[in-house]
Structures are given as structure tokens and as C-alpha cells.
Amino acid sequence: MLIPKPNLYPPFNIVRLSHVELGVTDLAKSRAFYVDTLGLQVTDETSDTIYLRAMEERGHHCIVLKKSGKAEAGDLGFKVFSDEDLDKAAHFFKAKDLPVEWLERAYQARTFRTRDPHGVPLEFYSKMDRLAPIHQQYALYRGVKPLRIDHFNCFSPNVDESVAFYNELGFRVTEYTEDEETGRLWAAWTHRKGGVHDIAFTNGRGPRLHHTAFWVPTPLNIIDLLDLMATTGWVANIERGPGRHGVSNAFFLYILDPDGHRIEIYCSDYQTVDPDLEPIKWDLKDPQRQTLWGAPAPKSWFEHGSLFAGAAVADSVLKAQPIIAP
Known part of the structure; x- marks a missing residue:
């Protein structure tokens, strides 16, 4: 197959990848791995969910650990440039006969979930709660930093x-x-x-x-x-x-x-x-x-x-x- 020519003017503007949700069977053990060993920072924590960010990130989370009966991956999150791009994205996936489900997501504004043609669950949003910078708080750096x-x-x-x-x-x-x-x-x-x-x-x-x-x-x-x-x-x-x-x-x-x-x-x-x-x-x-x-x-x-x-x-x-x- 020939690699397709770059599409420099796509129907909506994706800025970057953003976050992933992982289903985990033992939240305490996962916390020990991601926080105590790798060094990710906890931004919120409940009885069944832990939100984490890395040291340079200003968005609220890059990983969501969700207690689950089985280990599986949830949505792969992507940030789009604006609310207008979010609406354009929803229109694009609907036109492809792919599902569009608008969600209430903690710490995110308008968000929808869809899937790519092979079934990968995707999540799109334009605004996430912003946190104060911590990249120069070197006392917080642990693990692999x-x-x-x-x-x-x-x-x-x-x-x-x-x-x-x-x-x-x-x-x-x-x-x-x-x-x-x-x-x-x-x-x-x-x-x-x-x-x-x-x-x-x-x-x-x-x-x-x-x-x-x-x-x-x-x-x-x-x-x-x-x-x-x-x-x-x-x-x-x-x-x-x-x-x-x-x-x-x-x-x-x-x-x-x-x-x-x-x-x-x-x-x-x-x-x-x-x-x-x-x-x-x-x-x-x-x-x-x-x-x-x-x-x-x-x-x-x-x-x-x-x-x-x-x-x-x-x-x-x-x-x-x-x-x-x-």
C-alpha cells in the first residue's frame, strides 16, 4: 500500500492525544505502581477512581484508573482545538455511521465517545480543567519523573x-x-x-x-x-x-x-x-x-x-x- 498523502486540512482539528482510562482490578496496587513507583501525580481520588497527571501537564488528567471486575482499556482521549471542532468531529463520525454518544465526564467540558472502524473507543473534547503548573516543584519528582x-x-x-x-x-x-x-x-x-x-x-x-x-x-x-x-x-x-x-x-x-x-x-x-x-x-x-x-x-x-x-x-x-x- 502507498502511504496516503498528508491531509493538511482535515474536517476538524485534533491537537494531540490527551488521556486513557484503564480498568484495573486492584486500585490500591495500581496506585502503588503508577504513583509510588512511576511517580505520576494524583489530582483526584475516590473509592473507585484515581485521576493522574504527569509533571509538565496542565490538564487535570492523562490517566484515569477505574476499579473494574476485569482488566481492560477504556477510551483513548484526544483534545480538539475548539468547541466548533468538537461539533465538526461529531458530524464527521455520524457521517461515517460510527456511534456518537455525548457524555458527562468529570473535569471535562462537552465530550463525546465514538469508535474507529475497527472498534477502538475514542473520546473527544475541547476543554479540560486546567491546573497550576508543577514542573518546577522538584520536591514532587519521584520514580521515573x-x-x-x-x-x-x-x-x-x-x-x-x-x-x-x-x-x-x-x-x-x-x-x-x-x-x-x-x-x-x-x-x-x-x-x-x-x-x-x-x-x-x-x-x-x-x-x-x-x-x-x-x-x-x-x-x-x-x-x-x-x-x-x-x-x-x-x-x-x-x-x-x-x-x-x-x-x-x-x-x-x-x-x-x-x-x-x-x-x-x-x-x-x-x-x-x-x-x-x-x-x-x-x-x-x-x-x-x-x-x-x-x-x-x-x-x-x-x-x-x-x-x-x-x-x-x-x-x-x-x-x-x-x-x-x-
């Missing part, structure tokens, strides 16, 4: 279709992996905010959430987190890394929360603001695509993901396989 939410990665049963749909929404492809035998996309990284990606798609049984990523100041913060996890009962939750990706050039670590939701800790990718930036192509069999240096990804990294609430899962149409660690 997370600065901001960076991106989502989703398993897609058809990456070509996912890229085509999100291209309509104005997401621009920065890098992609192509299977040379079929010409189909195995993975693609797409952005709105001027980084390598706000949302990426990986070939696999889906839709499922592969991971949510947080940007941290330096690779040394990742090393510090590894020391902390290894000595506070979380060593078994370290899945992959540290290493450096070929795609994105980012320094990375993948870890699993108590319910198996995957979190990437991430830094050192590059700017992609120019509208005429050409996507970088990778071959699926290039070993430096996934890991420029470091151990190859384990089998779990290609197979394990979080189910989305209410989404039916389908096998991927592309059966090609990347390099997997023994």
Missing part, C-alpha cells in the same frame, strides 16, 4: 485500513514498516502534535491496546526506574529493554502494570512539525527496525495486549512475522 503522556500504540487487524482512516483525521505518518512480499503495512506511526507519534498501529489480533507511553527527561531516569523496580517487588513487571528503537530513535523501556497493561517509558525521539516531512520506510526483516541496539523484543511483546471494553477482536489479515527473541 514522568513529564507527559506521549503516545498510544494499538494492535490493528488491518494496519492499512487504520492508517487510511486516521489520515482522514489529519494524522500524518512519520515512519512505517512494510512487508516486502505483500506490500502491506505491518506497522505505522502517526502524529498530530509534532512528535513521532500520537497513535501508532502494530499488526496483530485486534483492536487491542499495545501500550501507553510516557516521556521522561533522560535515559538515566529509565535506569533509575529499573533499579527501583528491581528492589521494590516489581522486577517481574519489566518486559523489554532498556534499548534504543530504530523506528523513532527513542530510548525505551516496556513494563507491565499489576493488571498487565503495558507502559512504555520513552525519550529522545525527534521533531516532525514540517508538513512536507517524508515518512521513513523500514523493512519488516531489518533487525534494527525494532531495536537499533539491545535485546530483540520477546514473544509477549508481539502477542500480549489489553482488550478494549466492548470491542470485538479479529485476527490480523497480514500473517508476516518480525524478528522475535528466542
